[in-house]
Amino acid sequence: MPLPVLTINGLAMSFGASEVLKNVSFSVAPGETMGLFGKSGSGKTTIGRCIVWLEKPTGGEILVHGMDILSMRKKEFRKLRPKIQMIFQHPETSLDPRMKAFENLIEPLKLHSGLKKDALLKRGEELAKLTGLRPEHLARYPGQLSGGEIQRIVLARIMALSPDFIVADEPTSMLDVSVQAQILHLMQKLQRETGVSYLLISHDLEVLRKICHRIAYLENGTITSIENINRGIRI
Numbered sequence: 001m002p003l004p005v006l007t008i009n010g011l012a013m014s015f016g017a018s019e020v021l022k023n024v025s026f027s028v029a030p031g032e033t034m035g036l037f038g039k040s041g042s043g044k045t046t047i048g049r050c051i052v053w054l055e056k057p058t059g060g061e062i063l064v065h066g067m068d069i070l071s072m073r074k075k076e077f078r079k080l081r082p083k084i085q086m087i088f089q090h091p092e093t094s095l096d097p098r099m100k101a102f103e104n105l106i107e108p109l110k111l112h113s114g115l116k117k118d119a120l121l122k123r124g125e126e127l128a129k130l131t132g133l134r135p136e137h138l139a140r141y142p143g144q145l146s147g148g149e150i151q152r153i154v155l156a157r158i159m160a161l162s163p164d165f166i167v168a169d170e171p172t173s174m175l176d177v178s179v180q181a182q183i184l185h186l187m188q189k190l191q192r193e194t195g196v197s198y199l200l201i202s203h204d205l206e207v208l209r210k211i212c213h214r215i216a217y218l219e220n221g222t223i224t225s226i227e228n229i230n231r232g233i234r235i
Protein backbone atom coordinates (compact mmCIF):
# COMPACT_ATOMS: atom_id res chain seq x y z
CA MET A 1 0.00 0.00 0.00
CA PRO A 2 1.40 3.44 -0.88
CA LEU A 3 1.71 5.94 1.96
CA PRO A 4 -1.53 7.97 2.24
CA VAL A 5 -1.29 11.57 1.04
CA LEU A 6 -3.38 12.61 4.01
CA THR A 7 -3.99 10.91 7.35
CA ILE A 8 -6.21 12.41 10.02
CA ASN A 9 -6.00 10.84 13.49
CA GLY A 10 -8.36 11.68 16.35
CA LEU A 11 -9.01 15.23 15.15
CA ALA A 12 -10.87 17.37 17.68
CA MET A 13 -12.05 20.96 17.42
CA SER A 14 -13.95 23.20 19.78
CA PHE A 15 -15.06 26.77 19.33
CA GLY A 16 -15.34 27.98 22.91
CA ALA A 17 -17.57 25.51 24.73
CA SER A 18 -18.95 24.11 21.49
CA GLU A 19 -17.33 20.81 20.48
CA VAL A 20 -17.53 20.73 16.68
CA LEU A 21 -15.24 17.74 15.84
CA LYS A 22 -14.74 14.63 17.96
CA ASN A 23 -12.16 11.94 17.25
CA VAL A 24 -12.26 12.27 13.45
CA SER A 25 -9.96 9.76 11.71
CA PHE A 26 -9.56 8.81 8.04
CA SER A 27 -6.91 8.72 5.36
CA VAL A 28 -6.78 9.47 1.63
CA ALA A 29 -4.58 7.50 -0.79
CA PRO A 30 -2.68 8.99 -3.75
CA GLY A 31 -5.08 9.47 -6.68
CA GLU A 32 -8.13 8.81 -4.49
CA THR A 33 -11.29 10.89 -4.14
CA MET A 34 -12.65 10.70 -0.61
CA GLY A 35 -16.10 12.14 -0.14
CA LEU A 36 -17.08 13.87 3.08
CA PHE A 37 -20.82 13.84 3.55
CA GLY A 38 -22.82 15.40 6.34
CA LYS A 39 -25.70 17.71 7.09
CA SER A 40 -25.23 21.46 7.40
CA GLY A 41 -23.32 22.23 10.58
CA SER A 42 -21.87 18.71 10.97
CA GLY A 43 -18.30 20.05 10.74
CA LYS A 44 -17.27 19.31 7.12
CA THR A 45 -15.81 22.72 6.31
CA THR A 46 -14.04 22.85 9.67
CA ILE A 47 -12.16 19.63 8.77
CA GLY A 48 -11.12 21.17 5.41
CA ARG A 49 -10.02 24.40 7.05
CA CYS A 50 -7.90 22.49 9.60
CA ILE A 51 -6.12 20.64 6.75
CA VAL A 52 -5.02 23.90 5.10
CA TRP A 53 -4.14 25.61 8.40
CA LEU A 54 -7.06 28.06 8.32
CA GLU A 55 -8.12 26.67 11.72
CA LYS A 56 -5.99 25.19 14.45
CA PRO A 57 -7.63 22.05 15.83
CA THR A 58 -7.77 21.50 19.57
CA GLY A 59 -6.55 17.90 19.33
CA GLY A 60 -5.38 15.10 17.05
CA GLU A 61 -2.96 14.80 14.16
CA ILE A 62 -3.00 15.74 10.48
CA LEU A 63 -0.27 13.99 8.49
CA VAL A 64 0.61 14.95 4.91
CA HIS A 65 2.87 12.35 3.30
CA GLY A 66 3.41 11.06 6.85
CA MET A 67 4.55 14.44 8.23
CA ASP A 68 2.56 15.98 11.07
CA ILE A 69 1.62 19.43 9.79
CA LEU A 70 0.25 20.60 13.14
CA SER A 71 3.66 20.42 14.77
CA MET A 72 5.38 22.15 11.84
CA ARG A 73 6.81 25.63 12.01
CA LYS A 74 5.34 28.26 9.72
CA LYS A 75 8.36 28.20 7.44
CA GLU A 76 8.22 24.41 7.06
CA PHE A 77 4.47 24.44 6.37
CA ARG A 78 4.84 27.26 3.84
CA LYS A 79 7.07 25.00 1.73
CA LEU A 80 4.42 22.27 1.74
CA ARG A 81 1.42 24.60 1.31
CA PRO A 82 1.41 24.74 -2.55
CA LYS A 83 0.92 20.95 -2.52
CA ILE A 84 -2.26 21.17 -0.39
CA GLN A 85 -4.95 23.35 -1.89
CA MET A 86 -8.55 24.22 -1.12
CA ILE A 87 -11.40 25.17 -3.46
CA PHE A 88 -14.24 27.06 -1.84
CA GLN A 89 -17.99 27.06 -2.37
CA HIS A 90 -17.85 30.65 -3.62
CA PRO A 91 -14.92 30.37 -6.05
CA GLU A 92 -15.08 34.03 -7.09
CA THR A 93 -13.69 34.95 -3.67
CA SER A 94 -10.37 33.34 -4.74
CA LEU A 95 -10.04 35.69 -7.73
CA ASP A 96 -9.09 39.35 -7.95
CA PRO A 97 -12.05 41.12 -9.61
CA ARG A 98 -9.74 43.84 -11.00
CA MET A 99 -7.59 41.40 -12.96
CA LYS A 100 -8.59 39.68 -16.19
CA ALA A 101 -9.08 35.91 -16.05
CA PHE A 102 -5.69 35.11 -17.61
CA GLU A 103 -3.87 37.39 -15.16
CA ASN A 104 -5.69 35.66 -12.31
CA LEU A 105 -4.77 32.27 -13.77
CA ILE A 106 -1.03 32.96 -14.00
CA GLU A 107 -0.73 34.77 -10.66
CA PRO A 108 0.34 31.66 -8.67
CA LEU A 109 2.91 30.84 -11.35
CA LYS A 110 4.34 34.36 -11.04
CA LEU A 111 4.64 33.91 -7.29
CA HIS A 112 5.87 30.32 -7.08
CA SER A 113 7.31 29.01 -10.36
CA GLY A 114 10.24 31.30 -11.06
CA LEU A 115 9.39 31.03 -14.79
CA LYS A 116 10.43 33.88 -17.11
CA LYS A 117 7.75 35.80 -19.00
CA ASP A 118 7.54 33.68 -22.19
CA ALA A 119 7.59 30.35 -20.34
CA LEU A 120 5.06 31.70 -17.88
CA LEU A 121 2.64 32.73 -20.64
CA LYS A 122 3.10 29.36 -22.34
CA ARG A 123 2.39 27.46 -19.11
CA GLY A 124 -0.66 29.69 -18.49
CA GLU A 125 -1.98 28.81 -21.96
CA GLU A 126 -1.39 25.09 -21.30
CA LEU A 127 -3.30 25.30 -18.02
CA ALA A 128 -6.15 27.16 -19.72
CA LYS A 129 -6.34 24.42 -22.34
CA LEU A 130 -6.16 21.68 -19.69
CA THR A 131 -9.15 23.19 -17.89
CA GLY A 132 -11.18 23.84 -21.06
CA LEU A 133 -10.96 27.63 -21.02
CA ARG A 134 -11.17 29.49 -24.32
CA PRO A 135 -9.30 32.70 -25.27
CA GLU A 136 -12.50 34.76 -25.02
CA HIS A 137 -12.90 33.67 -21.39
CA LEU A 138 -9.34 34.60 -20.56
CA ALA A 139 -9.78 38.18 -21.77
CA ARG A 140 -12.71 38.84 -19.40
CA TYR A 141 -12.87 40.01 -15.80
CA PRO A 142 -14.25 37.54 -13.21
CA GLY A 143 -17.51 39.52 -13.02
CA GLN A 144 -18.05 38.79 -16.75
CA LEU A 145 -17.72 35.01 -16.39
CA SER A 146 -20.26 32.30 -15.48
CA GLY A 147 -19.95 30.25 -12.28
CA GLY A 148 -18.63 27.26 -14.25
CA GLU A 149 -16.01 29.37 -16.05
CA ILE A 150 -14.87 30.86 -12.75
CA GLN A 151 -14.53 27.38 -11.24
CA ARG A 152 -12.35 26.41 -14.26
CA ILE A 153 -10.08 29.43 -13.65
CA VAL A 154 -9.82 28.46 -9.98
CA LEU A 155 -8.91 24.87 -10.93
CA ALA A 156 -6.33 26.12 -13.46
CA ARG A 157 -4.74 28.37 -10.79
CA ILE A 158 -4.57 25.47 -8.38
CA MET A 159 -3.16 23.03 -10.96
CA ALA A 160 -0.42 25.58 -11.66
CA LEU A 161 1.00 24.58 -8.28
CA SER A 162 1.02 20.81 -9.10
CA PRO A 163 -0.87 19.94 -5.90
CA ASP A 164 -0.92 16.45 -4.39
CA PHE A 165 -4.12 17.06 -2.48
CA ILE A 166 -7.15 19.32 -2.95
CA VAL A 167 -9.91 19.96 -0.43
CA ALA A 168 -12.91 20.79 -2.61
CA ASP A 169 -15.63 22.31 -0.41
CA GLU A 170 -18.96 22.12 -2.24
CA PRO A 171 -17.21 23.11 -5.51
CA THR A 172 -20.33 22.63 -7.64
CA SER A 173 -23.17 23.51 -5.30
CA MET A 174 -23.61 26.98 -6.86
CA LEU A 175 -23.81 25.56 -10.41
CA ASP A 176 -26.76 24.19 -12.32
CA VAL A 177 -26.83 20.46 -12.95
CA SER A 178 -25.28 20.35 -16.45
CA VAL A 179 -22.41 22.66 -15.50
CA GLN A 180 -21.97 20.71 -12.27
CA ALA A 181 -21.38 17.53 -14.31
CA GLN A 182 -18.83 19.34 -16.53
CA ILE A 183 -16.81 20.50 -13.52
CA LEU A 184 -16.92 17.04 -11.90
CA HIS A 185 -15.73 15.52 -15.21
CA LEU A 186 -12.93 18.09 -15.32
CA MET A 187 -11.87 17.20 -11.77
CA GLN A 188 -11.78 13.51 -12.74
CA LYS A 189 -9.73 14.30 -15.85
CA LEU A 190 -7.23 16.31 -13.80
CA GLN A 191 -6.98 13.40 -11.38
CA ARG A 192 -6.32 10.90 -14.18
CA GLU A 193 -3.66 13.16 -15.68
CA THR A 194 -1.85 14.20 -12.50
CA GLY A 195 -2.74 11.66 -9.78
CA VAL A 196 -4.04 14.41 -7.49
CA SER A 197 -6.20 13.30 -4.51
CA TYR A 198 -9.38 15.05 -3.46
CA LEU A 199 -11.36 15.44 -0.28
CA LEU A 200 -14.72 16.32 -1.81
CA ILE A 201 -17.04 17.94 0.71
CA SER A 202 -20.76 17.90 -0.05
CA HIS A 203 -24.19 17.54 1.46
CA ASP A 204 -25.32 16.02 -1.88
CA LEU A 205 -24.87 12.27 -1.72
CA GLU A 206 -25.76 11.86 -5.41
CA VAL A 207 -22.79 14.03 -6.42
CA LEU A 208 -20.45 12.13 -4.09
CA ARG A 209 -21.63 8.71 -5.30
CA LYS A 210 -20.86 9.77 -8.89
CA ILE A 211 -17.17 10.40 -8.43
CA CYS A 212 -15.84 9.26 -5.05
CA HIS A 213 -13.88 6.10 -4.36
CA ARG A 214 -14.98 6.20 -0.72
CA ILE A 215 -17.35 8.36 1.29
CA ALA A 216 -16.91 9.28 4.95
CA TYR A 217 -20.17 10.06 6.75
CA LEU A 218 -19.98 12.82 9.34
CA GLU A 219 -22.65 13.29 11.99
CA ASN A 220 -22.37 15.94 14.69
CA GLY A 221 -18.61 16.09 14.29
CA THR A 222 -18.00 12.32 14.32
CA ILE A 223 -17.33 9.94 11.42
CA THR A 224 -20.01 7.27 11.71
CA SER A 225 -18.98 5.12 8.71
CA ILE A 226 -16.79 5.00 5.62
CA GLU A 227 -18.38 3.52 2.49
CA ASN A 228 -16.42 1.92 -0.35
CA ILE A 229 -17.84 2.72 -3.75
CA ASN A 230 -17.07 -0.38 -5.76
CA ARG A 231 -16.96 0.99 -9.25
CA GLY A 232 -14.70 3.03 -11.54
CA ILE A 233 -14.38 6.74 -11.07
CA ARG A 234 -15.96 7.74 -14.38
CA ILE A 235 -19.43 9.26 -14.21
Ligand SMILES: Nc1ncnc2c1ncn2[C@@H]1O[C@H](COP(=O)(O)OP(=O)(O)OP(=O)(O)O)[C@@H](O)[C@H]1O
Nearest residue numbers: 015018020038039040041042043044045046047203
Ligand atom coordinates in the same frame (compact mmCIF):
# COMPACT_ATOMS: atom_id res chain seq x y z
N1 LIG B 1 -15.04 30.27 13.59
C1 LIG B 1 -16.09 29.69 14.21
N2 LIG B 1 -16.48 30.07 15.42
C2 LIG B 1 -17.50 29.47 16.07
N3 LIG B 1 -18.22 28.45 15.57
C3 LIG B 1 -17.88 28.02 14.34
C4 LIG B 1 -16.79 28.61 13.60
N4 LIG B 1 -16.68 27.95 12.40
C5 LIG B 1 -17.65 27.02 12.41
N5 LIG B 1 -18.37 27.05 13.55
C6 LIG B 1 -19.49 26.17 13.93
O1 LIG B 1 -19.05 24.83 13.77
C7 LIG B 1 -20.11 24.02 13.30
C8 LIG B 1 -19.65 23.28 12.05
O2 LIG B 1 -19.49 24.22 11.00
P1 LIG B 1 -19.00 23.79 9.56
O3 LIG B 1 -18.99 25.01 8.70
O4 LIG B 1 -17.74 23.02 9.67
O5 LIG B 1 -20.18 22.81 9.10
P2 LIG B 1 -20.51 22.22 7.66
O6 LIG B 1 -20.83 20.79 7.86
O7 LIG B 1 -19.43 22.55 6.71
O8 LIG B 1 -21.81 23.04 7.31
P3 LIG B 1 -22.36 23.56 5.86
O9 LIG B 1 -22.70 22.34 5.07
O10 LIG B 1 -23.58 24.37 6.23
O11 LIG B 1 -21.28 24.40 5.25
C9 LIG B 1 -21.30 24.94 13.08
O12 LIG B 1 -22.15 24.83 14.20
C10 LIG B 1 -20.67 26.30 13.00
O13 LIG B 1 -21.56 27.30 13.43
